[in-house]
Amino acid sequence: MRNFFKKIKKSIKDFLWDVRKKIKIRQRKIGAYLDERNLNIATKFPGWAKALLYLSPALIVLAIFTFWPIFNAFRLVLYEGYNMTDNTITGYTIFGNFIKVINDESFIFPAQHTQGTAIVNTLLIVFISVPISIFLALFISVALNSIKPLKGFFQTIYFLPYVTNTIAIGLVIAYMFKSDGGLINQIFGLGEFSWIERGSEHWSAMFVLIFYSIWGSLAFKIMVFLTSIQGIDKQYYQAASIDATPRRRIFSRITVPLISPMIFYILVTSVIGAFKIYNHIVALFGVTGKPEGVNFTMQSIVMYIYKYIDGGGNNLSIAAAGSLILFSIILILTLVQMQASKKRVHY
Amino acid sequence: MELRLENLTKIFTNKTGTDTTAVDKLDITIESGTLVGLLGPSGCGKSTTLFMIAGLIKPTSGKIFFGDDNVTRLAAEKRGIGLVFQNYALYPHMTVYKNILFPLENMDVARDEAIQRVKDMANLVGIGELLDRKPAQLSGGQQQRVAIARALVKRPRVLLLDEPLSNLDARLRLQMREEIKRIQRETGITTIFVTHDQEEAMSISDKMVVLDFGVQQQYAGPQEMYNNPGNLFVAKFLGNPPINTLESKIKNKYLMINDQKFMKVDLPDGTYDIGMRPENFRAASEDSEMKIEVDIKEIFHIGRDTMIHFDFNDQNMRALVDSDAVTADSKKITLTIKKERVYIFDKKTGKVIDHA
Known part of the structure; x- marks a missing residue:
């Protein structure tokens, strides 16, 4: 046989x-x-013509699905009274749509008797959840790297959120923070404290949202950090241990600088990702970002943009203005990060 | 600082449970202030020995003493050693200055003194002008110097070098050899270095340890070991071109070569391994005591040397002779060798037999 x-x-x-x-x-x-x-x-054919030929499939797809929409965003933002169904406009404007967005209720300025605006919510998530999740991921990956038994088991556990659906995790988190018999209230003996439901406060809802977004984004970060830590030459650690270097100094002076390109990559992509936060909020607070019976909104910038895309197509200019504002915030922040990283990232 | 290894043994067990003895019952005493080379072919356990002294590998049994301190169970950071890695392991994100300063940051040293020590050390190894550079901007030899400075700046009790010259090109290697010797002389630190290059070991060590399969073959000064190899392995391992070895019989107290009586020896009859170094042959004169005429198979002129190939007992031999002794069309030559330069080894144990 x-x-x-x-x-x-x-x-x-x-x-x-x-x-x-x-x-x-x-x-x-x-x-x-x-x-x-x-x-x-x-x-x-000359070299550049061949290059263009080989690049053309990707370029065509990018042109249709990326460059053309970007161009359209710039086009739409100049229109006044654009009607999508009959493709008519009533006039042109340069700043008009931006001014509308800025003055809009719950974009920058809160509406009456309401806490939280799209900008404030988004910035809170970016500046709280990104640093915390990066530090946590660093510590967890260093810890994971140093344990020998059950290493694979722990790696799987920390990687689970990555392969789990965001909405599903959101439902579980919402259930954990339920006022009536939720896990958190039971463990900490908080009675029937309302975290995200009727009668809750803006800060408690924000806490749950940040908790959720940190947990959801840890997995990928840990995976990236762990692989790059495992790629560090063991001899650096042997040399450091011969020089009697304490653990925390090994971490801050050797591990972190040696994986700094990866940390920087994760920082830039997570800041961008956090600015575009959408599913997490929908999963916890619904598409409006405002559960019933509360005096706050959890709407993010992207949710604000979607609201105007949904509105029958007559407010597309406002959505375009909102996206361009988001785009410029991300662009400026990324440039600042690139500048600040020049001295701290060692390639 | 005197360094003593007692019965040092390391057994590695792999996943299937098979034991490999990397280092076998090593007993060595290294006198204070000497430069000792651990020499052997790859896989002979020399690096394992070095890492056990460093504390990065735990010995299976045996003891390590620094002076009177038993450091066998001491962690690497408490032993007070300086280690230079084969590929230097300089921190790539730090400048040369920070690399050398790094060990001092973990010690109770005043900042002014630390900076002074870094500068002194950098000047000692000859990289005083390169302190602001990153390791990637340095040549191999300069990186090597930085690595030595980093190991020495904390004033270790023992300096360990793992294949310090293997990553350098041939010319730099000669230069760094002398540098290492000079730095060791100036600091007077007990130094152990690992190498597989016998020429390198012979040129800088005060004493050498030759290892094979984790077993110590001989521990002696380089010239002493070269002239009086303890066994066949050491004789074969040292010397370039390598020693000629051949099987030969002793009959009636005469060493027989090409069916002629070559040398009178006071040994029982039997078959022995014989070693003769190529450079110990001479063209015989009239009054030479032992001589033998051989057919020259080939002649090579290598710079100042002339190497001839010929047969002893049908085994290929090489001899380095004066270029005057042979001409291009020489067919025969009469060779002689000093009696004490003929090494006779026991066929079974490989140990040298004293016959002089």
């Missing part, structure tokens, strides 16, 4: 070998034919 399989395997490999040989011969023949008639792409 085993011999039989060996024979089959051998004949398959022989067959593949022959096919490869035939293809090579065919290629050579085609090449000779093209050379004869001076049609060979490799010699006929």
Whole structure:
């Protein structure tokens, strides 16, 4: 029986070998034919033309789904009274749509008797959850790297949130923070404290949201940090241990600088990701970002933009203005980060 | 600081449970202030020995003494050693200055004194002008110097070097050899270094330990070991071109070569391993005591030397002779060798037999 399989395997490999040989011969023949008639792409076209040819599939997709929408955002923001159904406008404006957004209720300035605005909520999430999650991920990955038994087990546990649906986790978190018999209230003996439901406060809802977004984003960060820590040459640690370096100094002076390119990458992408926060809020507070019976809104910038995209297509100019504001905030912050990182990131 | 290894043994057990003895019952005493080379082919346990002295590998059994302190169970950071890694392990994100300062940051040293020590050490190893550079901006030799400075700046009791010259090119290697020797002389620190290059070990060590399969073969000064190898392994390992070895019989107190009586020896009859170094052969003169005429197979002129190939007992031999002794079309030559330069080894144990 085993011999039989060996024979089959051998004949398959022989067959593949022959096919490869035939293809090579065919290629050579085609090449000779093209050379004869001076049609060979490799010699006929200059380098940049070939590069463009090979890049074209990606460029076409990008043009349709990225560059054209970006261009449209800039176009829409200049229109006044744009109507999507009959494609008409009543006039042009430069700053009009931006002013509308800025003066809009719950974008920068809170509405009456309401706490929280799109900008405030988004900035709170970015500036609280991103630093905390990066520090936590660093410590957890260093700890994971130093344990030997059950290493795979712990890595799987910390990686679980990454493969779990955001909305599903959101429902679980919401259930944990339920006022009536929720896990958190039971553990800490808080009675029927309302975290995110009727009668809750802006800060408690924000706490739950930040808790959720940190937990949800830890997995990927830990994975990236852990792999880069495992890639550090062991000799640096041996050298440090011979020099009697305490653990915290090994962490701050060797581990962190050596993986600083990865930390910087994670910082930039998480800041951008946190600015675009959407699913987390929808999962906890619904599409309006405002549960019933509360005096605050949890709406983020992206939710604000979606609200105007949804509105029948007549407010697309406002949505475009909102996206451009988000775009410029992210752009400025990323440039600041790049500048600040120059001295601290060691490639 | 005198360093003493007693019965030091390291056994590695792999996943399938097979034991490999990397270092086998090593007993060495290294006198204070000497430079000792651990020499052997790859996989002979020399690096393992070094790392056990450093404290990065725990010995299976045996003891390590620094002076009178038993440091066998002491963690690496408490032993007070300086270690230079094979690829230097300089922290790539720190400047040379910070790299050298790093060990001092963990010690009770005043800042002014620490800075002074870094500068002194950098000048000692000859990198005083490079303190602001990053390791990636340095040549291999300069990195090596930084690594030595970093190891020495905390004034360790023992300096350990793991294959310090293997990453350098041939010319730099010669230069760094002398540098290491000079730095060791100036600081007077007990130094152990690991190498597989016998020439390197012979040129800088005060004493050498030759290891094979974790077993100590010989512990002696380089010239002493070269002239009086303790066994066949040491004889074969030292010397370039390598020693000629051949099987030969002793009949009626005469060492027989090419069926001629070559040398009178006071040993029982039997088959022995014989070693003769190529450079110990001379073209024989009329009054030479032992001489033998051989057919020259090939002649190579290598710079100042002339190497000839010939057969002893149908085994290929090489000899370095004066270039005057042979001409390009020489067919035969009469060779001689001093009696004490003929090494006779026991066929079974490989140990040298004293016959002089």
